[in-house]
Amino acid sequence: DAMVIQNPRYQVTQFGKPVTLSCSQTLNHNVMYWYQQKSSQAPKLLFHYYDKDFNNEADTPDNFQSRRPNTSFCFLDIRSPGLGDAAMYLCATSRVSTRYSNQPQHFGDGTRLSIL
Amino acid sequence: TQLLEQSPQFLSIQEGENLTVYCNSSSVFSSLQWYRQEPGEGPVLLVTVVTGGEVKKLKRLTFQFGDARKDSSLHITAAQTGDTGLYLCADSGTYKYIFGTGTRLKVLA
Numbered sequence: 747d748a749m750v751i752q753n754p755r756y757q758v759t760q761f762g763k764p765v766t767l768s769c770s771q772t773l774n775h776n777v778m779y780w781y782q783q784k785s786s787q788a789p790k791l792l793f794h795y796y797d798k799d800f801n802n803e804a805d806t807p808d809n810f811q812s813r814r815p816n817t818s819f820c821f822l823d824i825r826s827p828g829l830g831d832a833a834m835y836l837c838a839t840s841r842v843s844t845r846y847s848n849q850p851q852h853f854g855d856g857t858r859l860s861i862l
Numbered sequence: 863t864q865l866l867e868q869s870p871q872f873l874s875i876q877e878g879e880n881l882t883v884y885c886n887s888s889s890v891f892s893s894l895q896w897y898r899q900e901p902g903e904g905p906v907l908l909v910t911v912v913t914g915g916e917v918k919k920l921k922r923l924t925f926q927f928g929d930a931r932k933d934s935s936l937h938i939t940a941a942q943t944g945d946t947g948l949y950l951c952a953d954s955g956t957y958k959y960i961f962g963t964g965t966r967l968k969v970l971a
Contacts, residue, residue, distance in 0.1 A: 788963060855902075
């Protein structure tokens with residue numbers, strides 16, 4: 747059963763044309779994450795939501811925004827994609843980790859974004 | 863800043879061979895996850911280890927966590943072509959994962 751679902755699997759957009767990627771989850775996890783992964787590299791965290799609290803990584807470009815309208819859905823908006831933004835974008839979810847219990851993250855299959 | 867180094871970076875072996883990949887941290891792990899990522903898909907969680915010295919087995923995969931909780935190894939017995947993929951270790955902090963540099967494994971038929 748798919749638990750973290752990303753749509754679309756493949757997205758092609760034009761240079762500078764806004765694009766939105768979506769993620770939904772059936773796990774009812776509090777925390778949702780967006781990662782960027784370039785070829786053969788480890789995923790790079792862009793931002794995460796703890797419930798509705800948004801947390802941006804310091805080095806995430808302003809070009810990247812996110813929305814989480816409810817527990818189940820989270821969106822990644824790229825306002826003006828450049829050629830360097832071509833990558834796999836991964837969504838992940840987890841329960842809240844505590845000092846005594848670190849929770850693993852569960853990933854979707856990703857959206858591969860190409861820029862023309 | 864914690865750094866997770868994985869070795870080797872690339873590994874190509876024949877089906878049926880055994881292999882071991884390593885993950886070394888510059889500081890003590892909070893807890894360690896191992897993931898496998900196949901081309902075009904998201905990482906899939908293989909195991910979580912928390913206790914120093916812990917050993918976990920998942921069919922042909924054996925995961926070891928160092929006594930000092932700064933290193934881990936993943937051993938695959940009798941590799942199969944389906945084991946091909948990117949193997950990532952990660953340390954989970956309260957919210958944030960730190961991923962290792964990855965080992966890209968190719969198992970040849």
